[in-house]
Amino acid sequence: EVHLVQSGGVVVQPGGSLRLTCAASGFRFDDYTMHWVRQVPGQALEWLSLISWDGLSTAYAGSMQDRITVSRDNSKNTLFLQMNSLRTEDTAFYYCGKDMRGAIGTWGQGTLVTVSS
Amino acid sequence: DIVLTQSPGTLSLSPGERATLSCRASQSVSSSSFAWYQQKPGQAPRLLIYGASSRATGIPDRFSGSGSGTDFTLTISRLEPEDFAVYYCQQFGSAPRSFGQGTKLEIK
Numbered sequence: 399e400v401h402l403v404q405s406g407g408v409v410v411q412p413g414g415s416l417r418l419t420c421a422a423s424g425f426r427f428d429d430y431t432m433h434w435v436r437q438v439p440g441q442a443l444e445w446l447s448l449i450s451w452d453g454l455s456t457a458y459a460g461s462m463q464d465r466i467t468v469s470r471d472n473s474k475n476t477l478f479l480q481m482n483s484l485r486t487e488d489t490a491f492y493y494c495g496k497d498m499r500g501a502i503g504t505w506g507q508g509t510l511v512t513v514s515s
Numbered sequence: 516d517i518v519l520t521q522s523p524g525t526l527s528l529s530p531g532e533r534a535t536l537s538c539r540a541s542q543s544v545s546s547s548s549f550a551w552y553q554q555k556p557g558q559a560p561r562l563l564i565y566g567a568s569s570r571a572t573g574i575p576d577r578f579s580g581s582g583s584g585t586d587f588t589l590t591i592s593r594l595e596p597e598d599f600a601v602y603y604c605q606q607f608g609s610a611p612r613s614f615g616q617g618t619k620l621e622i623k
Contacts, residue, residue, distance in 0.1 A: 435560075443552075443560065443603055443614040459611030493559055500607045501550035503571065505559035 400424040402494050402506035409512045414484050420477040420494030420506050428452070428472040431497035434479050436462075436490040437508075447479065448497070462488065484513045517542050519604050519615035527623040534591040536618045538604035543584045548608030551580055551589045554617075555600045563602075564589065596622075 405419045420432070434446040447458045447468040456468050467480040477494050492509045495502035518541040528534055538551075546567040552560040562571040564580035567587060577592040591598055599622050604615040 442616045443554075443605075445605070445607075445612040445614060448612075457610060459613075498562065498571070499565050500548055501562055501565040501571075501605065502552075502560070503562050503565075505561070508559050 400496065400504045402496060402504060404492075404494055404506040404509045407510035407512070409514060410484055411515050412484060412486055412513055414513075415480070415482045416484065416511060418479040418481070418492055418494075418509055418511070422475045422477065422496070425496070427475040432470060432477045433495040433497060433502050434466075434468060434477075435493045435495060435502065437493070438487075438490045446492075449477070481511075484511075486513050489513045516611055517544065517606055517609050517613055519606060519613055521602075521604060521615035521618045523618060524616075525619045525621060527621050528594055529623045530594050530596055532594050534594055534598070534620055536589040536602055536620070538582075538587045538589070538615050540585045540587070540606060542609070544587075544606045545608040546583050548606055549582075549587055550605045550607070552603045552605065553600050554603065560603065594620075
């Protein structure tokens, strides 16, 4: 069975940095493009980033695109999202996802990132 | 950027009724690059429909998707209690990928 297990929730101060992790199992990780999506509580989904199967191609969007970097370690079946210069408005649930014909076919359980002093 | 506008914002229906949710794109979207998701409170989203009309694995056949160009529709033929949730459309044919703002389907 396909599983995406994300790191636990965290509180970080404004201006701080954070790296989220997403551990994959149940499928051949290095065959798939992976995604990051976020959701401010009570608001809509916002697509953030994708990384190709081999890590050579990435794409970003949204208000975080200049402050985030996606990466992966195929030897450890793990996806990462490095977030810098965090702001209070970045407080949100962050989801990783496995690509399925361009859509997001499987989702992680989400990580709540709280940016607060 | 392509903006997806979902309507209505909230839809109040009873179990057994038919639900029709709309998603309109600000520019034409390839049908192969269009999807619908369901999200229940406290849960991650779940893929329902990809390629505008193909059901994802395990999705009941009461869910169907249709449309092309700028107008797409998700239809739930006969609502079950577990279908009351928020539904999002997404396009991924043009960068940046985008989601609609969601339609909340609530019990009347």
